[in-house]
Amino acid sequence: MTKSIFLAFIFSIVLYINVSGEYKYNMEIRNGAFVDDKTYEFEVYIKANVNSFILNAYQCSFSLNRSIVNYGSLSFHYIDGSSELVNKPIYGVGISVSYWLPIINFASFAGGENISLIPRKVGKFRLINTMPFADKYPALKWNFGNASPTIILGEGFKEITDPYSHTYGNIGFPLYLGKGWNFISIPIKLTDMSTKSIFKYSLSSAFLCSDYGYEAVDSLEVGKAYWIQLSQETILMLKGEYTTFLIPVVKGWNSIGVSYCNLPVASIITNPTFIITSVFGSNNAQYYNSNLLESGKGYLLYSEQEGYIIINPNKPIDFSLQ
Known part of the structure; x- marks a missing residue:
């Protein structure tokens, strides 16, 4: 019986961009899949939509419905060697709690990097549970309602986080109904x-x-x-x-x-x-x-x-x- 409870990844992105003008980008979640009933992996990609730009740093956090955890304990990991960026998502990787929900985090250090029209993999990530997840159809969802935008001070730096620029790739938006x-x-x-x-x-x-x-x-x-x-x-x-x-x-x-x-x-x-x-x-x-x-x-x-x-x-x- 398919449960109405589903894995709700709530993804918040704050991008810090070194810009000389307005640039549109796309950040996409791809290839989400269960390795086994206790392990889920997915990838995040980024590309420019119109003109290339210099990415200074990025910070990402997402949460999941604790019911899906099935009374288990979670750990979250960046998979070494999976990023195509020089500025890799290895800072602050881990899990915290907010609104009684597990919050998953990763970020990069500051460092300019050119982002072109060709998609590049930010990284591949692994979520491990000590118990089997309570649903086999995870739904990854971007969310900006709980984000606290941060501006990096300094000439030419600007935060351009845009919800329209965050998509789901081949994962789509599953909605489970009883x-x-x-x-x-x-x-x-x-x-x-x-x-x-x-x-x-x-x-x-x-x-x-x-x-x-x-x-x-x-x-x-x-x-x-x-x-x-x-x-x-x-x-x-x-x-x-x-x-x-x-x-x-x-x-x-x-x-x-x-x-x-x-x-x-x-x-x-x-x-x-x-x-x-x-x-x-x-x-x-x-x-x-x-x-x-x-x-x-x-x-x-x-x-x-x-x-x-x-x-x-x-x-x-x-x-x-x-």
């Missing part, structure tokens, strides 16, 4: 957002929940959450585009989902400010107070007035254009 009712959100824009296309033959019903009750739907939207009734357990392998960082909310209850990242409730930024008073998630069709919005899950959120949730405050938003 038989019966699931409160979910679709975190990325798919080519076809119809329920018939997404759920194929397993869908029984789909509803949007609001102050006005439950509304049957046949098409889903990124940023909204839905009650989905399935006739069987389903694994959705989602691939598509990351869309808005702006989620509109109305006064009262809203069914929402975050897009590409997990977001602590304490880190929610809104316009106007301080309009969110309650957030509830769902487990086995029962609501509970939640302090974390997880990508792919649905949440009921109460807002004191109309406004917006800003998923990525690093991107300027002109509300006069809304």
Whole structure:
């Protein structure tokens, strides 16, 4: 039986770039695979999208759902010799704890390095558990909601972390759903957002929940959450585009989902400010107070007035254009 609990790697990237102009890059997770039931490996690549640039340093951290650990103890390792960079990810490799979740870290020392249009391997990494992992389908997810950007001072240095520039390679975005009712959100824009296309033959019903009750739907939207009734357990392998960082909310209850990242409730930024008073998630069709919005899950959120949730405050938003 496929468990609804899945390995949720939450990947935060802070890049420090020596730039003479604006450059776009792409950082990608590739080739994630289990070596055995206690060992998981994956690779991280980086490349320039338009012009080459000088990478000064990088710092990466990601967390995983402790339920997947299955009461085991974790260790995290960079695989020696796997990096194609001169400035290798060998600084601060290890595990800490935040929000009661294991946090996995690696970083580099400072040192200029040219990044071109040709993808280069940052490194290959290994996560080892003393117990078998509780799910065999890991979902690696980038997340910037919990990151604390750091600027390296010095002429010409600038931090250009861009969530749009972080992708999943051949791993995709698995979403695990149980038989019966699931409160979910679709975190990325798919080519076809119809329920018939997404759920194929397993869908029984789909509803949007609001102050006005439950509304049957046949098409889903990124940023909204839905009650989905399935006739069987389903694994959705989602691939598509990351869309808005702006989620509109109305006064009262809203069914929402975050897009590409997990977001602590304490880190929610809104316009106007301080309009969110309650957030509830769902487990086995029962609501509970939640302090974390997880990508792919649905949440009921109460807002004191109309406004917006800003998923990525690093991107300027002109509300006069809304």
